Amino acid sequence: MEKEKTDKKDHIMDVAERVFAEHGFDGASTRLISGEAGVNMAMLNYYFGSKEGLLVAIFERRTSNFRSLIQNIGSNDAISSWQKVSEYVDAYINRVFNNNCFQKVIHQEMTVRRTGELADKITDMIMQNVLELRKILYEGIERGEFKQDTDTEMVVATVFGVKGQIINSPHISSETLGYDTQDPVNMEEKLKPRLKNYLKKLLRSYLLIENDNAN
Template sequence: MTDFNDKQIEILQVAENLFAEQGFDGTSVRDIAKSANINIAMISYYFGSKEKLLEALILYRISDMRLQMENLYREELTPIEKIDRLIELYIKRIHQNKGMYQIIHFEISSGKRIINCDAFNEMKKNNLEVLKNIIKEGQDKNIFNKDVNVVLLPTTIMGTYFHFQMNKPFFKDILNLNTQEDINNYVYNELTIHIKQTIKALLTYEK
């Protein structure tokens, strides 16, 4: 199910904020119902359980990502331009939904409960296929090296971003990032530029 009504979307957004602030275990269905100003029965009716609500949240947040990636691949751009745009898309997407990504990765890594992440994994596989196609296009034009470890490129992109997020107090201090707007500007400009330079260096380096 990817077509959610307004009330379901409202519940998902409330749940996402609470999960990000209090953790999945620290948030009860009662907390979600209270914040969304609804009764618990409505959450059960729409989602069945807190775990199913999290699975619905994953679907809600990734439902249009596949389309965006495939549209990018079909655009009349050079392979280098496509890589730049792909990184911009990745960073914007992750930054805008960082709460959800933190929740998902914690749940997957902790293994404390069974969360059906098939849709999330399918999205990652699809993104990787698009990336492989862009890299191959660049290799066929002798722009990119033939021996690129494509599987680890998303790890490099997301790892750099999440290292920044996990050490935000340190970076706020040394970079004078005093407001959320300062942080957003830094992420969308300097950090994104650094990641682009890193990925393009990996794609074009000479042994």
């Protein structure tokens, strides 16, 4: 019975995530979501309480799963700080490409300038994952792997900003890169490896002290 309840909740969240991505939070009604999910309104309200509660549940599911992954990377003392940054980039880009609908929802919520408790909860969940990258950067500086004058805030902005430009501005990125960046084959075979490679080369050059010594 418990598994059935979990499966039903996950199903509703999967559908709601797609509906929010297509219509935006404000344009998507609980009636539309329940209809698409094939459940009645009473069940949706029982599980999530409201449309706001449903959105928060979607963010909690996605961000907590990713947080567990990157916390494991950050706590691995057997690898260097640079290896942690490299694995963070891999994990983050994989997650972006595997959860395209959720990325659209994030973009929508971060651009509507929503205020209040809902906005605070969403921002807090996203920032927890951002701070995991900053922890790795601070560790690299303390270990003497990364340059002392590393601008950690700008590194974070670079990682998330490049993703935002490529994924959330598909018409511009398609013209810039010379192929349809929304085509599934292009995304998997061209864009994902290219984005990983670019970010790693850029960050390695900026972060590592050894690059200063080489110059």
